[in-house]
Amino acid sequence: MADTIAATDAASAIGTTGVSRFGGILSSLRRSPAGFIGFVIVALMVLITAIVPFFTPEVAPNVKEILLPAGTPGHLLGTDNEGKDVLIQMIGGGRTVIFVGFVAAAISTALAIVLGSLAAYLGGWVDSVVVTLTDVFLTIPQIVLLAVLGAFFKLDSPILLALLVGGLAWPVLTRAVRAQVFSLKEREFVEAARLLDLGTPRVVFVEILPNMASFILMNFMIGVTNAIYQLVGLYLLGLAPLTGSNWGIMLNRAWIAGAIFNDNSLAWILSPIIAIILLLLGLVMMTRSLEEILNPRLRDR
């Protein structure tokens, strides 16, 4: 009796080899055309805005070339009201936006993971404090708070901006993480880890968290999208200092200069809008198909 399990048994039970998670995600992304296009758009934009500015000439105000229309030789997308080249600004203007978007999302996601999972797993007063905190943050009108904070602080450093945007975005995701951990912590493998006395940090961050990796990745993407919206909104409303150049600042200046009333500066106001829309579209497409791919019920099948 007690036959040893034949190796054939094992072999037949194995459908997939242990491919790395990330590799799996990439290959599945390729199977979903929309997701793949989204991924390509985002990757290209990140690369272009990160690398190309090193090779473009510095833009300087030039009174002789103000408000040139698109198609002008040497200025493919024309110039703005200070005579600066729009194309170069557009290429260089993504840096801060994308940087702040990703850092802010990283900050809010990290906060949400730690607060949400500990609240759910530990329960009791920890949970009450976190829930109350999220409630408080959720009731504050964010854009007003940003306006007030913008008035108090000099928001010229991208890191500070990211901290501000990310520091306000965590409550929603915290709630979601908390709900997920609540259901995961009842799972039998978590109970087994508790019985083995593996310790709370390990149970939460090694046993539970990886099971919501896809959920977190998805929400991180959504977080990036939201942070970019907020950031651009801040600039458009003039709540962040308009030093340097990025898509938000371009938009603000074009708006203030009344570019929408001037046929010649159509490219000036449209180019940051198109850049932002393209980036957000790419992110949304990618997130959408990630959602399909990473649904745990569909994975491993």
Add this chain to the structure above:
Amino acid sequence: MSAMETAPAAEGRTPLMTLAGVSQVFDTKAGPIHAVNQVDLSINPGEVLCLVGESGSGKTTAARMAAGLAKPTNGQVDFDGTDIWSMNRRDFSTFRRSVQYVHQDPYASLNPTRTVQQTLTAPLLKHGVVKGGKAAAARAAELLTKVDLTPPENFLTKYPHQLSGGQRQRASVARALTLDPKIIIADESTSMLDVSIRISVLAMLGRLRDDLGVGFLFITHDLAIAKYFGWHGKTAVMYLGRIVEFGPTPKIINAPTHPYTRALIDAIPEPDPDLTKTKGLGSLRSLEIPSLAHLPPGCSFHPRCPLFEGGLCDGVVPELVEIRSGQSAACHVVARDGADVLRPDPPAT
């Protein structure tokens, strides 16, 4: 590794674990639910105690209290003579590691994001059972061999979804063994496995009991499985939160002294076309199981019991009293008239 004698359960030895008058009441909108009511149990080193009952009998709740996963509303759970809920942190941690649980669902009990090796080495390293990753991997391989997952190197790198149900359950058992437990609580651990695999998993558990001297609290709804695994141990039959019969397994199966146990044994179909024709519902008075929220007064089996006597059974809850040597039942009628009032043998027709 605690070198424990593997002698069969000896009377008079201090039990490793006792549940004394343990109750668990859940407060719900529909009122309090008495999931477990005044249960006494004890497990000796290397002994098998089967807890048998249908859904709603409270067997899993009782097991969770024994594992320290739930705190009893009333009563006391002792491990090595100490109340686990008044232990200090260190003792409780020792208790935690000494009592392991093997869950029912092999698909939920292993972390889908961890390989078998990661699952097995984590507790080994955390508690310093072995030093270093290499030694931990070697020990993990050894544990896999113990649960018949051989050759171990075929399984160490696997994720749970790459294993069959039986293999997963074996891996769960290997995980339970990492910290050299003294008691394993197996909660319906084989009920989701195919018949063809079930017996080999049970045989493997039986070997652990014999070779490692691990005590078992074996929870099942299937009397035939309890019989097979717990033949040399004891069986407690639960009904609606109470133990209604307790005794050595062979006696419970072949000569039950409680009308509920009798009814169960008479009702279970046999894998034998002639034998199974002798089975039936007998003279059970009702098929409906009373709700835990509205337990009938007196003996909670009385609305269904063929031995029901008005005035006797619906007044006071019967105590568990010894009917034959070592075998006790909670039944007013049997306590008064003896076990012969139950049909002594299966009916001839």
Add this chain to the structure above:
Amino acid sequence: MVTTTSPSAPRAVRGGQGKPLLSVRDFNVEYRTGAGTTVQAVRGVDLDLYPGESLALVGESGCGKTTFGLGLLRLLPRLGHASGKVTFNRGDGTEIDVLGLDGRDLRQFRWRDAAMVFQGAMNAFNPVLKIRAHMHDTMRAHTKATRKEIEDRAAELLRLVRLEPARVMDCYPHELSGGMRQRVLIAMSLLLEPEVLILDEPTTALDILTQRSIVDVLHEVRERLGFSMIFISHDLSLAAELADRVATMYAGRIVETGGVRDMFYKPRHPYTLGLIKAVPPIVGDLPDLESIPGGPPSLAALPPGCKFNPRCKYATEECKAEDPPLVPVSDQPGDGHEVACIHYKEVHLDRPAPNNELGTAS
């Protein structure tokens, strides 16, 4: 039933005579999987069900039992495709090609000729409709019965499954216990007097005493109404209890079939033998049990030859060469006992049957 010429002479005639009610030939079910490939869940099943007969399909999970049952009633999910020949002989003499049915005819076949009782009794009900509405909807969809007729018929069947119509009819499904729901489902499936009832794990997940009551109800109802039954179960004890004939399925094929006593006391396929040896009986002393090594093969990667050979202790090199056909057992002919194993003459259950004097029925 009127006796006519039997289409396949050597087949089982137990439980009924003459023309089979349901005749299945070379039945296959394929599932399309993700990457444009297909897996065969049921492979070349031949089966006859005679009037009044009760047939049990047993085997491990993943052996194709449920797929076969669904395929017979054309209830397969969209990715599944059934092929072969399924002939249903109505009591009135008409012959129906089940796989050729569609639309109205198919719906009619499903309730009036053959009905299915599923495993999860809760999912079969619409949670917002009372039992009465379920009964009326089912009847009205298929007959022109009046309100009164429906009420009477439903009440009659509910009483037959030992339920009190007055109590049950006005209940919502969730207000009933699992056993009651299962009994209501059996009553509902019998509303239109089907000649075949297919039950998929009818007692799984029910308590022992409730299981027993369902078994008893099935015995009774079948005696009264005389329909044929195919029931699908992983529980051999249930097969022993309810079946006249048993068919063992493995990897999508029937590997052995025969009368219930032949199958349990004289199994000739190593797989059937293994299953029987793996089930602990409840009465008597500690039995000597044995499990079958390994697990069922993945349908996507079946071994060559006999699909059971990697797990079989009787297996030889020959077994890897060819998948053996189902042939009648010749050295100890039983009741239409057929087996698909080249070594069947060596396969014997070495456990004494409890009542040896009853051991052979011919």
